[in-house]
Amino acid sequence: MIELKKIRKSFNGRTILDDISIKLEKGHTNLIIGGSGSGKTVMMKCMVGLLEIDEGQILYDGKLFSGIDDELKKPFRQEIGMVFQGGALFDSLNVEMNVMFPLNMFTKMTREEKLDRVNFCLKRVNLVNVNKLMPSEISGGMKKRVAIARAIAPNPKYLFCDEPNSGLDPRTSIVIDNLIKEITEEYQITTIVNTHDMNSVIEIGDKVVFLYKGRKEWEGSSSDILRSDHKELDEFIFASKLAKALKKSGL
Amino acid sequence: MKWLFHLGRYWLFLKQAFSKPEKYSIYKRQFNRELDNFGYGSLGIVALVSVFMGAVITIQTVYNLVNPLVPLSAVGIVVRDSIIIEFAPTMISLVLAGKIGSSIAGEIGTMRVTEQIDALEIMGINSAAYLVLPKILAAIFIFPFIVVIAMFLGIGGGFVAGVAANVISSADMIRGLQDSFLPFNVTFAIIKTITFAFLITTISSYHGYYTEGGALEVGQSSTRAVVYSSILILIFDYIETQLLLA
Numbered sequence: 001m002i003e004l005k006k007i008r009k010s011f012n013g014r015t016i017l018d019d020i021s022i023k024l025e026k027g028h029t030n031l032i033i034g035g036s037g038s039g040k041t042v043m044m045k046c047m048v049g050l051l052e053i054d055e056g057q058i059l060y061d062g063k064l065f066s067g068i069d070d071e072l073k074k075p076f077r078q079e080i081g082m083v084f085q086g087g088a089l090f091d092s093l094n095v096e097m098n099v100m101f102p103l104n105m106f107t108k109m110t111r112e113e114k115l116d117r118v119n120f121c122l123k124r125v126n127l128v129n130v131n132k133l134m135p136s137e138i139s140g141g142m143k144k145r146v147a148i149a150r151a152i153a154p155n156p157k158y159l160f161c162d163e164p165n166s167g168l169d170p171r172t173s174i175v176i177d178n179l180i181k182e183i184t185e186e187y188q189i190t191t192i193v194n195t196h197d198m199n200s201v202i203e204i205g206d207k208v209v210f211l212y213k214g215r216k217e218w219e220g221s222s223s224d225i226l227r228s229d230h231k232e233l234d235e236f237i238f239a240s241k242l243a244k245a246l247k248k249s250g251l
Numbered sequence: 252m253k254w255l256f257h258l259g260r261y262w263l264f265l266k267q268a269f270s271k272p273e274k275y276s277i278y279k280r281q282f283n284r285e286l287d288n289f290g291y292g293s294l295g296i297v298a299l300v301s302v303f304m305g306a307v308i309t310i311q312t313v314y315n316l317v318n319p320l321v322p323l324s325a326v327g328i329v330v331r332d333s334i335i336i337e338f339a340p341t342m343i344s345l346v347l348a349g350k351i352g353s354s355i356a357g358e359i360g361t362m363r364v365t366e367q368i369d370a371l372e373i374m375g376i377n378s379a380a381y382l383v384l385p386k387i388l389a390a391i392f393i394f395p396f397i398v399v400i401a402m403f404l405g406i407g408g409g410f411v412a413g414v415a416a417n418v419i420s421s422a423d424m425i426r427g428l429q430d431s432f433l434p435f436n437v438t439f440a441i442i443k444t445i446t447f448a449f450l451i452t453t454i455s456s457y458h459g460y461y462t463e464g465g466a467l468e469v470g471q472s473s474t475r476a477v478v479y480s481s482i483l484i485l486i487f488d489y490i491e492t493q494l495l496l497a
Contacts, residue, residue, distance in 0.1 A: 048373050077375035088366040102374050105274055 007056030034211035081151030087143035285389035305405035306412030327427015344447035356476035359459025
């Protein structure tokens with residue numbers, strides 16, 4: 001479980017995150033939603049330690065993560081997997097070496113063991129016969145899947161996904177969403193997903209947190225979200241004509 | 252006062268880059284990859300520049316040395332010492348600042364803007380050390396070899412051009428090349444080269460590492476890396492010449 005207690009973050013006097021407290025449960029897919037500039041990415045970067053918070057605390061399974069020395073953060077970081085918006089695969093390494101990278105760095109596994117693990121992870125994200133391809137030779141959806149494979153290769157306890165569906169067609173988005181959900185439940189990971197995608201919210205959101213202008217405005221389950229009468233949330237969820245039409249028709 | 256900020260950040264960046272590697276075998280692999288990039292990858296341009304540099308120095312020296320009291324073999328001495336002391340270490344380092352410096356800043360800058368460096372950090376890897384330390388060590392190791400090759404090629408180019416253009420006989424040239432040779436000049440050139448290798452790799456890595464934005468900013472970082480490396484090469488060339496030769 002990851003717990004945020006009254007966290008604040010500002011840049012040059014401009015408050016980006018204001019007094020946010022959330023509990024993100026193990027084995028659940030926790031979704032952070034909100035419009036552009038609402039502070040989702042900054043919050044995720046604070047949670048993984050890429051940015052330091054100004055006030056408050058971030059706890060991983062009850063252990064303090066924020067405000068501690070970088071060396072003390074290393075054990076936490078080795079339990080974190082992250083899928084970046086663009087995949088962030090290493091350009092100079094092929095798919096196999098990308099997935100193997102964290103294993104090379106932090107384990108004493110033999111080459112055969114590492115290769116088995118890589119093939120298992122790639123198969124888990126439905127990728128076969130791509131081991132020797134370079135990141136520039138695969139599609140956007142495949143890059144996301146390789147990124148997920150790399151993130152889960154060292155058996156993380158926490159998985160962070162920053163807009164995993166951005167730039168993907170609706171069908172591939174569903175594949176990625178389902179994959180994240182399955183992996184979360186299968187390995188009992190604490191998963192946090194930043195998204196704009198309403199389909200993801202409905203399909204995989206065990207818990208949804210809505211950020212608006214740097215504040216947590218609403219939290220609940222994906223089924224609660226459709227019944228909510230929160231004005232900003234309602235405007236965000238039903239922004240498109242299609243969503244409005246569906247709401248009107250009662251679907 | 253902005254330069255003070257950059258100087259402080261550069262210092263902290265070096266401190267981070269020279270911290271203990273997570274796994275030596277991975278760094279060794281990176282070191283070998285950089286050796287290949289910097290060494291083998293630069294030989295073509297270095298050979299071309301060195302040969303023509305030697306040829307031009309020889310012909311220009313003969314052209315300017317019209318005094319009948321000065322023996323023509325002096326051309327050999329001038330060509331040898333100019334190439335060993337100045338042209339091979341400094342000119343070749345300036346060429347390498349352009350070739351390798353821009354490539355380092357571009358590579359690391361792209362990794363920054365595509366979040367690959369963030370990915371390394373989240374895995375618990377010291378990204379500055381992982382990306383930069385093998386580059387610094389590889390450059391410090393391979394640049395002296397490149398410069399020694401440039402010395403031979405420069406002198407060889409000068410010899411061939413002088414004799415082929417019939418401005419100096421091969422006997423005069425050989426006599427000049429052998430006359431009053433100071434081995435310390437080679438040591439001096441190697442010391443300068445090691446300094447320049449350090450400057451090129453660290454300055455270029457620094458500019459790449461702190462790139463913010465997108466493709467445009469990566470290009471700007473590459474340009475800044477080449478400009479600042481070149482300026483500092485010239486400044487340190489002067490300082491080391493004062494310290495070691497004056």
